[in-house]
Amino acid sequence: MRLETLRIRGLRCLADASISLEPGVTVFSGANGAGKTSVLEAAFLLSHARSFRAGAKDALLQRGADALSVFAELRHEDGRVRRLGLGRQGARWEAKMDGETASLSELVGECAVVCFEPGSHALIAGGAEERRRYLDWGVFHVEHEFISAWRRYQRALKQRNTLLRAATPPPEALFLPWEAELDATASTIDRLRELYLAALRPHIGRALAGLLPELGPVEMRYRRGWADDVSLGELLASQRGRDLARGHTTIGSHRADWSIVFEHAPLREHLSRGQEKLTALGCTLAQASLYAERRGEWPIVCLDDLASELDKSHQAAVVDQLRSVGAQVLVTGTEVPEALQVGPARVFHVEQGLLNPLL
Numbered sequence: 001m002r003l004e005t006l007r008i009r010g011l012r013c014l015a016d017a018s019i020s021l022e023p024g025v026t027v028f029s030g031a032n033g034a035g036k037t038s039v040l041e042a043a044f045l046l047s048h049a050r051s052f053r054a055g056a057k058d059a060l061l062q063r064g065a066d067a068l069s070v071f072a073e074l075r076h077e078d079g080r081v082r083r084l085g086l087g088r089q090g091a092r093w094e095a096k097m098d099g100e101t102a103s104l105s106e107l108v109g110e111c112a113v114v115c116f117e118p119g120s121h122a123l124i125a126g127g128a129e130e131r132r133r134y135l136d137w138g139v140f141h142v143e144h145e146f147i148s149a150w151r152r153y154q155r156a157l158k159q160r161n162t163l164l165r166a167a168t169p170p171p172e173a174l175f176l177p178w179e180a181e182l183d184a185t186a187s188t189i190d191r192l193r194e195l196y197l198a199a200l201r202p203h204i205g206r207a208l209a210g211l212l213p214e215l216g217p218v219e220m221r222y223r224r225g226w227a228d229d230v231s232l233g234e235l236l237a238s239q240r241g242r243d244l245a246r247g248h249t250t251i252g253s254h255r256a257d258w259s260i261v262f263e264h265a266p267l268r269e270h271l272s273r274g275q276e277k278l279t280a281l282g283c284t285l286a287q288a289s290l291y292a293e294r295r296g297e298w299p300i301v302c303l304d305d306l307a308s309e310l311d312k313s314h315q316a317a318v319v320d321q322l323r324s325v326g327a328q329v330l331v332t333g334t335e336v337p338e339a340l341q342v343g344p345a346r347v348f349h350v351e352q353g354l355l356n357p358l359l
């Protein structure tokens with residue numbers, strides 16, 4: 001799939017920017033703080049309804065503006081063109097598709113954007129939340145049952161946590177329906193996550209063998225968030241006292257995690273910062289390639305600040321691979337990265353929130 005047009009209003013320093021995009025590689029170059037990453041952020045928003053920058057929720061809205069919006073024309077591999085819109089007025093987000101109001105999940109389901117950026121090493125070195133988000137975004141795009149199980153799970157979790165925080169401990173009968181709902185939906189979520197990871201493993205293996213051959217074969221480990229041989233319902237009942245003391249639910253799908261283990265670097269701490277980044281890049285590319293296998297088209301791939309994140313040979317290898325599969329690639333840099341000076345690429349100069357095509 002590819003973006004044909006992108007219009008961004010009220011997002012950080014982009015007051016009103018409108019561009020047409022070509023297939024293949026597009027580079028956004030300009031000085032620090034010019035607004036390059038914000039362009040990628042806008043594309044990513046259409047696919048995730050959040051930014052990839054930590055804590056960006058409120059900072060996204062341009063200072064002094066009362067609304068932000070991103071509009072795009074998205075062309076699918078089969079020729080379908082969808083008009084997508086995402087706007088935020090105050091704290092409320094609103095999605096549109098082809099002029100009609102749509103839910104955020106419909107919008108996110110239509111448009112797939114993956115991003116490798118300076119914060120991506122958090123996928124490997126950071127907390128479990130980032131890894132669950134990565135996993136669930138992938139599962140959502142290939143397993144249709146996932147979203148309803150996930151929503152039901154979140155609702156039941158919220159209800160149980162409210163009971164756990166009540167001033168006087170509520171009777172057991174109030175917990176039972178929510179614990180039964182958590183049990184049922186967690187087993188669906190767990191099954192779909194397992195299925196997704198099983199499909200992802202060969203893609204991760206190939207991507208990491210290409211990026212980090214010196215670390216040897218790779219294994220992915222998954223922890224579902226509660227002990228293996230017991231049902232979540234039974235555990236929730238037996239651990240209710242402990243959860244009451246803590247004021248929240250301490251086990252379940254919301255505590256799941258996964259990790260990557262290399263034969264020659266069995267602990268996360270064995271990886272250098274550069275190796276963490278390459279591992280995160282491998283995970284991003286693997287997710288994109290599994291998406292392509294299942295959905296018949298590559299997601300749009302954003303590479304933020306490519307030249308400062310990867311050495312030249314890795315930059316060239318990644319861009320060549322993405323060119324060879326025909327993915328649309330949006331790259332930022334203070335200069336056009338050397339690896340992109342060979343082969344076709346369109347360049348926009350970005351300056352103080354204005355985007356001007358150069359080539």
Ligand SMILES: Nc1ncnc2c1ncn2[C@@H]1O[C@H](COP(=O)(O)OP(=O)(O)OP(=O)(O)O)[C@@H](O)[C@H]1O
Binds near residue numbers: 013
């Ligand atoms: N809410 C906001 N309102 C207005 N301007 C903002 C807001 N948030 C950030 N900015 C400014 O917008 C610009 C956004 O920069 P962005 O991160 O997109 O730049 P960049 O070109 O990628 O920079 P770098 O090369 O330094 O990574 C910065 O100048 C920043 O100070």
